[in-house]
Amino acid sequence: MTADLGTADLVTADLGTAVLEAPVLETKGLCKNFGALVVARDIDFALDAGARHAVIGPNGAGKTTFVNLLTGALPPTSGSVLLDGRDIAALAEHERVKRGLVRTFQINTLFNGLTVLENIYLTVAERMGVAAGLFRPVGSRPEVVAEAERLVEMVQLQDDAGRTIDELPYGRQRLVEIAIALALDPRVLLLDEPSAGVPGAESHIILDAVAALPADIAIMIIEHDMDVVFRFAERITVLVSGAVLASGPPEEIAADERVRAVYLGQGHG
């Protein structure tokens, strides 16, 4: 009996380490073609728990396509996406969200005619599983509204809560993107150029919000601004023409000749 228990403990311990070490999100040989155009070429990628992982690359490298392949917005031509070690090919985009795989959009993708609070409300209602409710009105679910308010305050948009997205400057709209992502209680967060389109003077608001994200969320950030990348990322993957050129810690990437060539080449172009 005792011996059996001992073995069981050992097995559990092994499993424990295995779970800890396994990447939360992983791709194996991920490929995507649009006809003859190859936009993702055999991508092997791993995002560890609590990671801060930047994906960089020149324009047209396939970074947003990669995000779309991860979220299920695009079906891959071949290869697999694994969440917690399980292949999620069969899961639709909204089912992946329910499992904690959340993204933001490079170009604001919000409910423009609705107020900031309503934008967050819709998201919270969906996460709490009440969004399909046919009878009890929104107004008699104060707990959902309160949670939406909390998230609005988290990104410091309380003064704009009653304004529609249309009425907000672009930078603040970006914050709504982040608040919506947070409202979904993500375990894995894919940030697609969070500060894209934001005037330089305002971009620090976004970057502060990104830096303040809870440490236990595994974050993949796509970014063009190298200052942001090197300030934020603990690991960097370089995509060029849909393929991984290099992947490693920032200092290694900074020293990589091939990466320098890509960026220098682009600088001259």
Next chain:
Amino acid sequence: MTGSPPRTNNGAAAALLRAHRFRAIELIPWILAIAVYFLFPGYRLLATQILVLILFAISLDLIVGYAGIVSLGHAAFFGTGAYTAALLADAGWQEPISALALGAVTAGLLGWVSGWIILRTRELTLLMLTMALGIILYELAKDLDDITGGFDGINFENSAILGLFPFDVLYYTTNYWYAFAFLVLGFLVARTVVYAPFGRSLVGIRENVRRMHAIGTPVQQRMRHVYVIAAMIAGVAGAIWVQVQGNITIGVYEFEMSGNILIMLILGGTGRLYGAFVGVTVFTILENLTETVLGTDPPYWELVVGVALIVTVLFAPRGLLGVFDPLIRRFRERTP
């Protein structure tokens, strides 16, 4: 984030929390509907038709105005509810309310099945498919004229409502209140659904489908649910339409039915439920005035509809009710 968080967004939260509450102004259409019965007894037939068409337009508003699914074949559900009630009565099932309920069921089933295909598509394809469904059913009803009565139609009788109030095809007394009661009921269902989280998520689908997928909404399923609800309400409207007349023809499936109800809804304003009341009333009264003044031959009426629609789209793109939006907003801003 030290101490208690700032709460300057109370206005927005309060607005969200009280959005569903009834306002005094919402009594106006109902008071008018009751007044019309007593003030214009000679127009009860027309007024009854208006009530039924309002219910039909409300059902269309659920999918067009809220979920953003534009349909040119909504008569498919109207007609199916109508034929269910009429054929049941013709076969001897003369109790009107159960026949109407079964009409809602058959229309809902049609919505469930057709929605499975139609809602997989988007925009123009979707529009064409809704239209195709309407046309198929119309042609089917035309071919099966030994069952449907074709162009000549079928006359049928219903028993008294609850065994107490017989239909009156001459003076439209019971008929009017029958339509009125189901309009109230249908409206309350629609209003409840619209202010529930479900209805809000439909607005989300209309505003931005991609975002809805990305917040974890099963978009397909939600659209199918509203499609069935709208189909059932349209089925009820169709059933009442023929029950109050004691007669049915394949006109209930006609494309014109689908087209006109969409025009009426756009005229009044989509996505606000009350647009249906305004659009249907204005359209129907205008139609009757034109026909009374100018006659039906040639049909000047179609010209009037055309002009009315162009004027609306150009000067009141949000419908006749939308014209008041800026005024209301200014009023709200001045009164805290």
